[in-house]
Amino acid sequence: MAEEKTGLRSSTEVLTRGFDPRLSVGSARPAVFRSSTYVFSSPERAERAFDLLAGRAKPEPGEQSDLVYSRFNHPNAEILESQIVPLEKGAQAALVFNSGMAAITTALFTFLRPGDTVLYTVPIYGGTQSLIEGFLDSWGVSGIAVQAGDTAAIEDAIRTTENLRVILIETPANPTLTMTDIRSAATAGSRRKGEPPLVMVDNTLLGPTFQHPHDLGADLILYSATKYLSGFSDLIGGVVLAKDPELIRKMRLKRNLFGNILQPDECWILASRLPTVGLRMNRASKNAQRIAERLASHPKVRKMYYPSLFDDAGQIRIRLEQCDFPGAMFSVELHGGKPAAFDFLRKLRLAYNAVSLGGVETLVCHPKTTTHSGFTEAQSAEVGVTDGLVRVSIGIEDWRDLLADFEQALAG
Numbered sequence: 001m002a003e004e005k006t007g008l009r010s011s012t013e014v015l016t017r018g019f020d021p022r023l024s025v026g027s028a029r030p031a032v033f034r035s036s037t038y039v040f041s042s043p044e045r046a047e048r049a050f051d052l053l054a055g056r057a058k059p060e061p062g063e064q065s066d067l068v069y070s071r072f073n074h075p076n077a078e079i080l081e082s083q084i085v086p087l088e089k090g091a092q093a094a095l096v097f098n099s100g101m102a103a104i105t106t107a108l109f110t111f112l113r114p115g116d117t118v119l120y121t122v123p124i125y126g127g128t129q130s131l132i133e134g135f136l137d138s139w140g141v142s143g144i145a146v147q148a149g150d151t152a153a154i155e156d157a158i159r160t161t162e163n164l165r166v167i168l169i170e171t172p173a174n175p176t177l178t179m180t181d182i183r184s185a186a187t188a189g190s191r192r193k194g195e196p197p198l199v200m201v202d203n204t205l206l207g208p209t210f211q212h213p214h215d216l217g218a219d220l221i222l223y224s225a226t227k228y229l230s231g232f233s234d235l236i237g238g239v240v241l242a243k244d245p246e247l248i249r250k251m252r253l254k255r256n257l258f259g260n261i262l263q264p265d266e267c268w269i270l271a272s273r274l275p276t277v278g279l280r281m282n283r284a285s286k287n288a289q290r291i292a293e294r295l296a297s298h299p300k301v302r303k304m305y306y307p308s309l310f311d312d313a314g315q316i317r318i319r320l321e322q323c324d325f326p327g328a329m330f331s332v333e334l335h336g337g338k339p340a341a342f343d344f345l346r347k348l349r350l351a352y353n354a355v356s357l358g359g360v361e362t363l364v365c366h367p368k369t370t371t372h373s374g375f376t377e378a379q380s381a382e383v384g385v386t387d388g389l390v391r392v393s394i395g396i397e398d399w400r401d402l403l404a405d406f407e408q409a410l411a412g
């Protein structure tokens with residue numbers, strides 16, 4: 001690990017932090033370290049490393065433990081974890097995982113115990129909802145769903161829920177783009193008697209470029225690094241960042257146990273892409289806003305879901321207070337329900353009919369039959385995942401070509 005430079009802006013620090021060329025034979029960029037095991041510098045250092053891994057000891061300020069085994073840590077993970085920290089305002093430490101779901105699962109397993117309750121906003125990514133409703137409940141953890149964006153209901157639930165340990169917010173919500181007030185939820189949590197619940201925010205859709213949850217009171221920030229952080233739809237990864245390094249230390253112990261660290265090759269690829277996250281997201285956001293504004297008045301469109309086009313006063317307030325730009329995601333509800341949505345998807349020529357999001361290419365899917373197909377009819381109706389809803393992740397193509405593609409797919 002390199003000695004960290006202080007006082008630099010994030011766009012500079014992401015290129016200079018966490019890597020010392022002298023440790024890689026002078027290479028200007030990190031090598032890929034595929035070793036499974038590492039040689040100890042001394043028996044004493046080996047003993048110390050295992051004490052730290054097992055949680056029997058805490059690291060001293062600035063201490064760098066010997067590496068042990070790549071299930072626990074490896075140079076590429078250390079470099080990536082150091083370089084990603086300055087991208088997220090307020091973060092002090094990070095952990096990388098082999099998927100976004102691994103990051104979410106490890107976070108919840110670290111801080112929840114039987115008898116605890118997790119309060120979560122809906123709609124939310126289908127995998128997250130299945131984890132809470134279909135798995136954690138069997139381990140004695142209760143999940144309470146609250147409508148994303150309903151500030152009063154969320155504050156009331158935070159105030160009245162017993163044994164509340166975690167508040168999990170996905171904002172904007174997937175796939176309706178509904179925004180939840182992070183600061184309000186964090187403030188409500190801090191007012192509870194006793195230890196306040198941890199506020200976790202899935203920041204995948206707008207962060208780290210357009211939304212900064214630590215500034216708003218969040219304790220942990222969760223990412224599917226598969227999406228905008230990577231940006232090329234060719235690797236799976238997850239990241240957790242915290243303003244309190246102690247939270248990351250506790251999660252690291254669970255990652256050591258589960259073995260769900262991101263592998264060296266993927267860490268190397270992802271680290272090489274961090275410097276361009278802001279460039280890619282800004283281009284895609286500008287594209288999305290231009291396209292959404294034009295499609296919103298199309299006769300085949302029943303409703304457009306995009307942050308800069310909200311007409312609800314509460315949503316407008318949250319967006320203006322919480323987000324720098326509206327992002328590259330929108331969802332469009334078409335007249336004609338499922339047949340109209342499927343017909344639209346069939347006719348697209350440039351945009352790909354695929355799940356996932358955040359790539360340089362434009363991806364379009366039908367949430368009710370794909371990403372959110374595990375919802376019951378009642379759940380879908382409650383959160384607005386309708387038969388006619390299509391989710392769009394705009395890429396960095398020329399926006400005029402994409403608009404023409406959408407218009408021809410809506411024609412006829």
